Amino acid sequence: MKMADFVFKLSQYIKEKKLGFFSFDKSFKELTTVKVGGKIRLLFMPFTIENFIEFYDFYWKNGHSMPLVVIGNGSNILASDNDFEGIVVSFKELQVKYYRLGEEFYFFPQCKMPYIANVMIGLGYREIEYFGGVPGTIGGTVAMNASYLSKSIGDFVSEVVVITKDNTIKKYEANQLKFSYRTSSIKENSDIVLLVKLHFPKGDSELTKKNYLKLLEFRKNKQPLNALSAGCAFKNPKEVRAWEVIKELGYCGKKIGGAKVSEKHCNFIINTGDAKASDLYEILKSIQRDAKIKKNIELENEWILINFD
Ligand SMILES: Cc1cc2nc3c(=O)[nH]c(=O)nc-3n(C[C@H](O)[C@H](O)[C@H](O)COP(=O)(O)OP(=O)(O)OC[C@H]3O[C@@H](n4cnc5c(N)ncnc54)[C@H](O)[C@@H]3O)c2cc1C
Numbered sequence: 001m002k003m004a005d006f007v008f009k010l011s012q013y014i015k016e017k018k019l020g021f022f023s024f025d026k027s028f029k030e031l032t033t034v035k036v037g038g039k040i041r042l043l044f045m046p047f048t049i050e051n052f053i054e055f056y057d058f059y060w061k062n063g064h065s066m067p068l069v070v071i072g073n074g075s076n077i078l079a080s081d082n083d084f085e086g087i088v089v090s091f092k093e094l095q096v097k098y099y100r101l102g103e104e105f106y107f108f109p110q111c112k113m114p115y116i117a118n119v120m121i122g123l124g125y126r127e128i129e130y131f132g133g134v135p136g137t138i139g140g141t142v143a144m145n146a147s148y149l150s151k152s153i154g155d156f157v158s159e160v161v162v163i164t165k166d167n168t169i170k171k172y173e174a175n176q177l178k179f180s181y182r183t184s185s186i187k188e189n190s191d192i193v194l195l196v197k198l199h200f201p202k203g204d205s206e207l208t209k210k211n212y213l214k215l216l217e218f219r220k221n222k223q224p225l226n227a228l229s230a231g232c233a234f235k236n237p238k239e240v241r242a243w244e245v246i247k248e249l250g251y252c253g254k255k256i257g258g259a260k261v262s263e264k265h266c267n268f269i270i271n272t273g274d275a276k277a278s279d280l281y282e283i284l285k286s287i288q289r290d291a292k293i294k295k296n297i298e299l300e301n302e303w304i305l306i307n308f309d
Contacts (some may be wrong), residue, residue, distance in 0.1 A: 126203025
């Protein structure tokens with residue numbers, strides 16, 4: 001089936017079944033925190049998880065001939081300036097955020113980390129404050145196993161329900177998810193997170209709130225939070241911090257087009273306002289090349305690159 005026909009068929013299905021919103025003219029610029037990137041052939045925003053499962057089944061049974069990616073808050077993504085000939089799914093129109101069964105908490109994938117922090121701290125749980133400044137959704141945060149200071153989200157996950165690339169719904173216990181530095185089996189297998197069960201220890205709400213504010217302040221002093229970015233560009237190599245390598249290579253403050261290496265935190269490559277994805281990508285590649293040639297250090301991307309060759 002031709003791509004245009006496939007997209008038409010999918011969109012008609014969404015419309016007839018009232019599965020959610022869809023659009024043909026959104027771009028990654030509108031869906032990512034760094035605000036760059038090309039147009040998206042089909043953006044689908046289901047109203048419920050059931051709606052998404054129904055859509056995915058239809059997509060799958062009709063040949064799944066176009067790439068499909070899920071986007072959370074787009075806070076770790078650099079998408080190229082080229083048009084993306086694929087489908088992007090965003091869960092941000094899901095209405096139900098979480099449900100609680102006694103002391104068990106199940107969050108839907110669109111919930112942002114500051115929201116979860118506020119809910120859980122309000123209910124007297126602690127350690128979630130470490131993630132309250134991570135500007136991602138729980139779906140993306142679990143897939144990336146995001147961390148802050150000494151805490152990784154994987155340590156607080158009990159179970160995750162996913163839909164796999166081959167259209168099977170599976171429930172995984174935390175020990176099956178292979179959490180390690182900025183990755184998980186979810187990311188490696190391109191599973192799609194539908195529901196996350198989290199657990200946190202009980203604590204003193206007032207103390208936790210104080211700690212939360214302290215951590216936010218600490219983050220504000222260390223990271224360029226007022227600038228457009230996709231978070232840290234590189235993972236930290238084993239022996240050294242990525243920002244130190246970038247600094248020693250003389251890149252802090254360096255500009256290409258509208259992209260700039262932040263002076264506040266040199267592992268952040270920011271959009272100063274009118275950057276193209278290609279500007280950010282050029283800096284990324286240039287740092288990587290110099291780190292290899294001048295220091296024999298492999299800097300691995302932390303950013304998820306979409307639609308680059
Ligand atoms: C200012 C700033 C500060 C940051 N600070 C931190 C930090 O302290 N620690 C840290 O680890 N990261 C940090 N990040 C990076 C980023 O916020 C985290 O990686 C975040 O958890 C990503 O979540 P997201 O919803 O934005 O995911 P996205 O950026 O939308 O996606 C990231 C990846 O997750 C996948 N994904 C998204 N949703 C799902 C889903 N439902 N199921 C399966 N896969 C999914 C995407 O396909 C993609 O591969 C920061 C970013 C910014 C801009």
